[in-house]
Amino acid sequence: MTFIKALQVKKMIQKISICIVLLCCLGCEPKQPEALGTLEWDRVNSRAVASEVITHVSVKQGDFVSKGTLLLKLDNRKVLAERNQIKAEIEEAQWLLKELEAGPRPETIAEARARVKAATAVLVNAQVIYERRKVLYAGNFVSQEQRDIAKKDFLDAQSYLTEQEEALAKLLAGSRLEEIEQARSRVQGLQSRLQQLTLLLADYDVTASRDGLVDSLPFKLGDRPQEGAILATLLSGKRPWARVYVPEPYRSIMKPRQNYKLHIDGQSSPYSATLRTISSEASFTPYFALSEKDRSRLSYVAELDLVDEKADSLTAGTPVQLILEKR
Numbered sequence: 001m002t003f004i005k006a007l008q009v010k011k012m013i014q015k016i017s018i019c020i021v022l023l024c025c026l027g028c029e030p031k032q033p034e035a036l037g038t039l040e041w042d043r044v045n046s047r048a049v050a051s052e053v054i055t056h057v058s059v060k061q062g063d064f065v066s067k068g069t070l071l072l073k074l075d076n077r078k079v080l081a082e083r084n085q086i087k088a089e090i091e092e093a094q095w096l097l098k099e100l101e102a103g104p105r106p107e108t109i110a111e112a113r114a115r116v117k118a119a120t121a122v123l124v125n126a127q128v129i130y131e132r133r134k135v136l137y138a139g140n141f142v143s144q145e146q147r148d149i150a151k152k153d154f155l156d157a158q159s160y161l162t163e164q165e166e167a168l169a170k171l172l173a174g175s176r177l178e179e180i181e182q183a184r185s186r187v188q189g190l191q192s193r194l195q196q197l198t199l200l201l202a203d204y205d206v207t208a209s210r211d212g213l214v215d216s217l218p219f220k221l222g223d224r225p226q227e228g229a230i231l232a233t234l235l236s237g238k239r240p241w242a243r244v245y246v247p248e249p250y251r252s253i254m255k256p257r258q259n260y261k262l263h264i265d266g267q268s269s270p271y272s273a274t275l276r277t278i279s280s281e282a283s284f285t286p287y288f289a290l291s292e293k294d295r296s297r298l299s300y301v302a303e304l305d306l307v308d309e310k311a312d313s314l315t316a317g318t319p320v321q322l323i324l325e326k327r
Contacts, residue, residue: 017054035322037244039264039314041235044210046071048225049203052078057221059214066298069208071223071232072217076204083197090190099182104171112168119164130154171310201221212236215316239312244322247282254278260304263321264314270323271311273304 056073059065133150136142212234219225242262248255254275263271282298304322306314 001105011116033247033250033252033324034263035244035246035299035324037242037302037320037322039240039318039320040243041213041215041240041316042237043215044208044212044234044236046145046206046209046229046232046234047260048229048231049200049228050074050079050185051222051224051227052076052204054219054221054231056219059217060070061214061217064212065208065234066211067208071208071214073206074204076201077196079201079204083194083201086190087198087292090187090194093183093187093190099178100180100183109168109171112164112171116161116164116168119157119161123161125156126154126157163293206231208234210234210236235316239306239309240306240316241276241306242320242322244302244304244320246278246302246322248282248298248300250324251278251298251300254302259307260302261323262306263323265319272307273319273322274307276301276303276305278302 052074054072055075058070058072059150065071130147130150133142133147137144137147214232215234215235216233218230225231256275256277259274260273260275262273263270279301282300302322
């Protein structure tokens with residue numbers, strides 16, 4: 001009798017255990033699939049245009065700045081000196097262009113005429129002497145050397161007169177069109193260089209290109225960052241957005257501009273979000289290198305814009321969970 005009772009108790013315990021398991025299974029709902037990620041803000045980086053010393057820092061991390069606010073300054077003395085030199089060269093080139101366009105002054109032409117007249121007189125006198133020496137040489141009154149000296153003076157006077165006449169003709173013709181165009185092109189080239197240096201000089205004052213929060217200032221006063229180094233990073237935009245990794249089975253059903261729910265760590269209620277983009281390529285491993293079973297483990301980067309205004313105060317890096325639904 002005792003054995004039969006023990007057997008009945010054992011069967012009763014087994015039934016109770018089965019009931020408990022069934023009740024637990026009925027009471028448990030399968031976990032809803034989700035995509036994990038983090039909150040992000042638009043990051044705007046300001047970079048160094050040259051490797052120069054930081055001479056001034058106007059802001060600190062955590063400051064909210066408006067577009068155009070001065071963040072920091074780089075030493076601009078080198079580019080400033082080059083710009084001043086270009087200004088001086090432009091002034092010189094402009095005066096030369098004006099001189100070419102105006103042509104020679106009347107006084108310069110009169111001076112050239114006088115030189116031609118004087119050279120003509122010298123030639124006439126040299127010719128008279130030479131003719132006389134030839135006659136005297138024929139009568140053996142002067143030596144051949146004396147005759148040759150007179151001939152040389154005559155030929156030199158001819159060459160000098162020709163040179164002065166050509167110089168006068170050049171002045172009377174005025175500046176050549178080619179010379180004027182060359183001078184004008186030089187002025188334009190120098191002015192373009194000046195404009196380029198002016199724009200470059202403005203970049204030595206690093207300013208905020210958008211409204212935003214100063215997230216980082218990697219360098220301090222007196223540092224000399226490398227050319228292209230990030231000098232300041234701003235977190236910009238109206239509110240943060242979410243970057244999540246969507247499992248492969250849900251990739252094909254997610255479309256841009258669809259609405260979703262995001263759970264954000266530390267927040268009691270979900271946030272509304274709109275899908276901005278979703279990557280067409282899987283992260284890490286190419287899909288064609290995987291089997292059908294393995295492809296379900298792939299993930300695709302998706303970006304979602306938060307719609308709720310209460311998201312304005314959320315910080316970057318906060319973990320989020322995107323609720324995935326079959327649609």
